[in-house]
Amino acid sequence: MLLILFKFIIIFYPFFKSLRFITRKGVDFQLWELAVKLKTLGYTTNSEGKNCFIEKTKYINKRYTTNAQVAEAPSLNKINEILNKPPVFDLSSGLSYKALSDLVKVSKKGNSGFGVNVYDNGRLLEGSPFSSYTQAALALGNVNVSSVISKKIDTDKLYKGRYKFESSV
Numbered sequence: 001m002l003l004i005l006f007k008f009i010i011i012f013y014p015f016f017k018s019l020r021f022i023t024r025k026g027v028d029f030q031l032w033e034l035a036v037k038l039k040t041l042g043y044t045t046n047s048e049g050k051n052c053f054i055e056k057t058k059y060i061n062k063r064y065t066t067n068a069q070v071a072e073a074p075s076l077n078k079i080n081e082i083l084n085k086p087p088v089f090d091l092s093s094g095l096s097y098k099a100l101s102d103l104v105k106v107s108k109k110g111n112s113g114f115g116v117n118v119y120d121n122g123r124l125l126e127g128s129p130f131s132s133y134t135q136a137a138l139a140l141g142n143v144n145v146s147s148v149i150s151k152k153i154d155t156d157k158l159y160k161g162r163y164k165f166e167s168s169v
Contacts, residue, residue, distance in 0.1 A: 031060050034079060040097065042088025045104045049082050099144050102134040115168030116149060122164075129168035136165065 013036075016029060035056055043049030055074040089100040115129040116136040130136040133153075137145035140163065152158075153165040 028060055031056050031073075037083065040089070040091070042100060042104060043082055043085075045088050045101065049088075052078060052082055096144060099134075099146075102146055105134070116153065117166045117168045119164040119166070121162050 013033075017033075020026075021029060035053060038044050038049050038053050038056075044053045052074045055072065059073045088104060089097070091100075093100070095103075115131065116133060117128040118125040118130065118136050118139060119128075125139060127139050128136075130139060133146040133149040136149055145159070148159055149165050154167055156164065158164055
């Protein structure tokens with residue numbers, strides 16, 4: 001789903017950015033642009049960025065709801081304070097959005113309890129058991145492999161003809 005969104009952004013963003021909006025849609029577009037920045041740079045992985053993202057979403061959607069509560073726009077100072085901090089995700093790393101978010105999740109001890117033993121041609125890989133699929137994927141040198149691990153774990157199916165994944169107890 002995110003891949004489709006990012007393709008949409010790459011194709012249509014320059015077009016919409018070049019338009020001059022006369023109605024409220026211009027404000028909505030600027031708020032959407034802010035939401036994309038918050039999400040793609042990883043600011044929503046901390047509470048301050050996440051709260052700003054939620055406030056912005058409520059503010060945009062306030063016209064399309066019957067909810068009587070008035071939503072406040074996020075303050076410009078708060079937005080600038082968040083965006084002036086270094087991004088959480090290093091987009092120059094070449095890793096996918098999912099891989100970057102998995103790395104943050106693992107660093108925050110998310111999804112702990114998933115023990116993964118990795119076997120390379122029948123030999124237990126050094127560091128096994130890994131605490132998560134992402135950690136196991138990193139040991140193989142490619143964080144994008146975590147989705148492969150989730151599909152092949154405990155199936156006796158080999159990855160690249162040599163790696164086998166088993167749950168650790």
